[in-house]
Amino acid sequence: MKKKALWVLLTCLMVAALVLSSCQAATVEEEKEGETVTGTVIEKEAPKVEEEEEVVVVEKKKEMVLDPATHKMVTKPEYGGTLTFVTGTDPPYIDPWNGSAGVGPASYFLEKLAIADWAVDRDIFSWQSTSYFPESIYRGQIAESWEQVSPTHFVIHIREGVNWQNLPPMNGRELTAYDVEWSYHRTLGMGSGFTVATPNATGMLGIPFESITATDKYTVEVKLKSPVLTALKTFLCESYEGSWVYPPEVIQQYGNLNDWHHLVGSGPFMIFDHVIDSSWTWVKNPDYWGYDEKFPENKIPYVDRVRQLVIPDYQTQVAALRAGKIDYLGADIENAKTIRNSNPELVEHRYFSTGQVYPIDATLPPLDDVRVRKAMQMAINMEEIADTYYEGLADPTPYGQVGMACVGYYLPYSQWTDEWKAGYEYNLQGAKDLMAQAGYPNGFKLDFNLFPSWVNADVLQIVQGYWKELGITLDVKTYDWAAYSSKVFSKSAGPLGSWYGCVNYEPMAWIKVQFWSGNPWSFPVGDPDYDALVMKADNASTSEDQVQFIQDCEAYAIPKHWMIIVPRTPSFGFVQPWYKGFNGEGSLGGGLLSATQARFWIDQDLKYEMTGVRD
DSSP: OOOOOSHHHHHHHHHTTOOOOOOOEEEEEEEETTEEEEEEEEOOOOOOOSSSSOOOOOOOOOOEEEETTTTEEEEOOOOOOEEEEEESSOOSOOOGGGOGGGHHHHHHHOBOSEEEOTTSOTTTOOOBTOSOOOGGGEEESSEEEEEEEETTEEEEEEOTTOBOOSSTTTTTOBOOHHHHHHHHHHHHTOBTTBOSOOTTOTTTTTSOEEEEEEEETTEEEEEESSOOTTHHHIIIIIOTTTOOBOOHHHHHHHSSSOOGGGOOOSSSEEEEEEETTTEEEEEEOTTOOOBOSSSTTSBSOOSSEEEEEEOOOHHHHHHHHHTTSOSEEEEOHHHHHHHHHHOTTSEEEEEEOOEEEEEBOTTSTTTTSHHHHHHHHHTSOHHHIIIIITTTOSBOOOOOSBOTTSTTTOOOGGGSOHHHHHTTSOOHHHHHHHHHHTTOTTOOEEEEEEOGGGSOHHHHHHHHHHHHTTTOEEEEEEOOHHHHHHHHHTTOSOSBOOEEESBOSOHHHHHHHHSOTTSTTOOOOOOHHHHHHHHHHHTOSSHHHHHHHHHHHHHHHGGGTOEEEOOBOEEEEEEOTTEESOSSBOOSSTTOOGGGGGSOEEOHHHHHHHHSOOO
16 A cells, blocks of 8 residues: 655646645554554655745544443544445345345344443453353333333333335334234244245254234233243344344335345345345444444434455465455464564454364264273374464363353363373373274274364364374365265264354254254264253353353263364454554354444544545
């Protein structure tokens, strides 16, 4: 990027006999490796022009304010400009009723009853790389408040003064409790003319709803047939595809929300244009009711528009970032290194998320013997992989099913017993001894069925090298998504497959995914005692009990070695220096992915200083 010379502008101004303009200074805040470096960028003084009047350049620094969530000084939020992002594919549909692919675009214009509190202290909850949000940090969005009358009865109070966007056929009318009732009836097939539930409402479909009724314009009453501990949270926001409030007249007139020309919601952005397989453009909803939770005197959104470019090729995305054409791009370790070296001016964010694991069908020999599974784990030198292949950037600390962001539910390595820890430490001789004890001193051959996107091929090769020391060889077979998911559903994806561990997702839902026999996604382990523990957690009557029971599930599964783990790797995000308010946050809970973008702003002066563009 290069500065645009200011003397051209000044010459034109003087010829036109306009008033002399002054140049402002811009404050740059850059985060690197957990530190904030603050400096001042001052536009260069323009060359003197041989005229009778002298050119005066006035330097003015940006006003700084304290971000109450991060405790850092930031430039004062400002309005205007365009945020530009990139995606690799265009979603096949927009309506969340059809599935998770529609959640991205839907989160620009639709809202939910509750939303995670943007002002929460980041030392309490980091927001980074997580789909899990504790109930304690939720606040009202369309709902003003709610109350749990009993374990099977809760009441939602709808916020007054929330209007639908001023687009036909909603035409800016007020959103009411009757719209909420209609939306949930549509999702669950429970009334208002709907008899078929969406098959895609994660977490919602397992809740035994008895009725969802608007008792007046601003009150919704929800009753369950039997208690479910997570029902309120799921209903308010947590169901990724399920807990959206839809515009009734649009769907009544057009059947669904899959035609971009007819998208209307109550959210901060309105659709302006969509070029299939090319771009999306959203513009500011001028009548939006919301305010920035960090700076409650500020209405949102800050930016005038958001553009999302569809660029399938990743290296083309990188080129767009380097040229200042997009404001954010995620990267893996290898690409992060290249971007970091070529564009040191970019602000880098680093955060850990899930771990890639190799789940095991523990009903099939020889992996039905825990000694074999334990030996396979002990033969992997986690620290060596982290230090050499990942150059010290990966985390070799062992983990279980539940992610670290799930505070309370997560069972940290520091609390593992010495016996458990020994099963995850590199010990080649110990591994060989276990193989001999199990009757396999010379090893064996295994089928490894995988979905390529869920496995780092280089790390798998390293793991294969370790396992050759035990005489174990793999016949690796790759499948596309349809074929692999079919094998998982038919319980034929073993003996080894590909999956994730240490997942920052709703803990109870995730515990029911991996090894519980009642889930079609689970790998068979043939352990009724574990199934009973999962059901005990699912039927817990208090949150405190459920936390303990989920930890009991982890404590049972960790020494069973039902999945082979490898080091967790960080994700990276690179943002332009003028992109402000971002600290690695990806969502405001329950699929509210794009709602964060209403809370970011553009330092227009800095962008002009670096690119010569002010949009």
